[in-house]
Amino acid sequence: GGAGRPRAAVTEVRPEDITWDEPRKKLGAGGFGSVYRSAKGGFRGQTVAVKEMTAPMTGPDSEEILRSLRVEVAILAGLRHPNLVMLLGACLHPPKYFFVMEFAAGGSLADAIYDGRTSWSVDDKLSI
Numbered sequence: 001g002g003a004g005r006p007r008a009a010v011t012e013v014r015p016e017d018i019t020w021d022e023p024r025k026k027l028g029a030g031g032f033g034s035v036y037r038s039a040k041g042g043f044r045g046q047t048v049a050v051k052e053m054t055a056p057m058t059g060p061d062s063e064e065i066l067r068s069l070r071v072e073v074a075i076l077a078g079l080r081h082p083n084l085v086m087l088l089g090a091c092l093h094p095p096k097y098f099f100v101m102e103f104a105a106g107g108s109l110a111d112a113i114y115d116g117r118t119s120w121s122v123d124d125k126l127s128i
Contacts, residue, residue: 002089009077010074010077010087010090011088011100012089012090013090013098015098017044017089018038018043019037019041021040024036024037027049033051033052033053033054034051034052034054035049035052036049036052037049037103045107048088048101049100049102049104050099050100050101051101052096052098053069053098066092069082070092071093072099073087075097085103087100087103088101088102
């Protein structure tokens with residue numbers, strides 16, 4: 001599928017392309033790494049979220065991990081929806097691996113649900 005449709009271009013980002021507050025503001029963490037907020041206007045004039053992979057990227061599985069990251073970039077680059085943060089760029093060159101995403105100033109969907117900032121019923125919340 002998708003033959004004939006143009007692929008969304010992904011901007012190649014270098015670590016020095018992003019300006020940070022000190023100390024860096026950590027937004028969250030997961031199995032592959034952590035998400036940080038750039039300084040205000042820290043990437044091409046806008047505040048962004050940076051998903052930085054800190055899992056070991058060496059050893060027998062490193063090529064498979066890198067392939068998976070490239071697939072994720074390709075998928076995220078093609079997603080355009082007002083309710084999804086957009087991938088703005090990526091760095092997939094050793095030793096740095098990170099994604100640059102739009103910054104959702106209002107927090108995550110999980111934050112909104114668990115902090116009670118929605119008027120949704122329990123059934124609605126559970127269905128998400």
